Amino acid sequence: MLTSxxxxxxxxxxxxxxRQAVESVERQRRPAHELILVVDHNPDLLLRLKGRYPRAVVVANSHERGLSGGKNTGADVATGDIVxxxxxxxxxxxxxxEALExxxxxxxxxxxxxxxxxxTEPLWASKRRPRWFPYEFDxxxxxxxxGMPAxxxxxxxxxxxxxxFLREVIGEVGGFHSGIGRSVQGRKSRPLGCEETEFCIRLSQRRPGSVMLFEPRALIGHKVPRQRETFAYFRSRCYAEGLSKALVTREVGTQDGLSSERAHALKTLPLGALRSLREALRGDPGGLGRAVAIVVGLAWTAWGYLxxxxxxxxxxx
Structure with missing residues (x-):
């Protein structure tokens, strides 16, 4: 199978x-069929990338502004079996x-x-995980x-x-929907998400027997800038997730839209809070902070959903 x-x-x-993301793709043991760079309504960046990466397919976002539109454009342009x-x-x-394929x-x-x-592992800008930051909220x-599979x-x-994803199924179910993930709609600074959650659930609903698979060997590092290492961003992101989940449940229903979240809230988070408290009692100064962050994160997410x-x-x- 060929992968775009x-x-x-x-x-x-x-x-x-x-640059680093592109170079990491170029260093793959199993080379990509093609690399597609989708530029979201930025003509100057489009021209610069075309000059810098002549072997890549560099295109402008032809859909609605935002991440969902960019992903749909990439799927439209791709010629591989997998996107x-x-x-x-x-x-x-x-x-x-190689692991994804x-x-x-x-x-x-x-x-x-x-x-x-x-x-996906975090690459902290400060070179170390904040002591108060709970793993349950990565x-x-x-x-x-x-809470995800190991x-x-x-x-x-x-x-x-x-x-x-298999390229054929992306267009078959209507692609990624705008208005759920990051876009220019509404508050520009609100760190919304969940466009892939809604897409995966919709795909499974429309194609019974479809499976989404977690493959831990398909590893990437995701950069976390300093401003996202703060408790203020943590709370804002949790609240925004709640807002996004409300949009998701409108599209796919509450049962499917919140199935994983219920299990996470009712099992993983209580266990995480207790674990953090035990670690605090054993002398870990960040344990109490992690326990508090778990409670606050759950509360802010629930409030955003409401x-x-x-x-x-x-x-x-």
Missing amino acids: VVICVYTEDRWEDI AYLDDDAVADPGWL EGFQDTGADGTVVGVGGR WTVGCTYR VRAPIRNVMGGNAA VGSVRLRGAGR
Whole structure:
């Protein structure tokens, strides 16, 4: 199978990040069929990338402004059997593509694998994880979090910055929907997400027997800037996740839209809080901070979901 790698970009402020992401794709043990750079409404960046990477397919986002539009453009342009997405501020391990492709060859009894997601580790700008930052909330910085499988296993949805899908199914179910993930709509600074969650659930609903697979060997490192290492960003991201989850449940229903979140909130987070408290009693000064962060993160996410749900009902949507 041939894999097209898509990196969605939008600002020259990330030029060095983009360079490292592209180079990590070029260093893959199993080379990509093609590298596609989708530029989100930035003509200057488009021209600069075309000059710097003549062997890459550099195109402008032809859909609605935002990450979902960029991903859909990449899928439209791709000619490979598989479309793999990599964040523009991420660095892929040399075996990343090989592991993703092997995931599609899984022929278990659960059904046909149509999407594979890999493991994403944080690359902290300060070179060390903040002591108060709970592993259960690594999703707030776009990374694999405690509570996800430790081995290859089916999951409800993959994480968008380290994921691959069969190209044919992306267009078949209507691609990624705008208005859920990051875009220029609404508050520009609100760190929304969940476009890949809604897409994966919608795909599974429309194609019974479809399987999303987590493959931990498909490893990337995702850069976490200093401003995202703060407790203020943590709270904001949790609240935004709640808002996004309200949009997701509107599209795919509450049962499927919150199935993983219920398990995480009812099992993983209480265990994480207790673990952190025990670590605090054993002399870990960050343990209490992690326990508090788990409680606050859950509360802010739930509050965001409630606010988002009320807004949608009030708008008659």
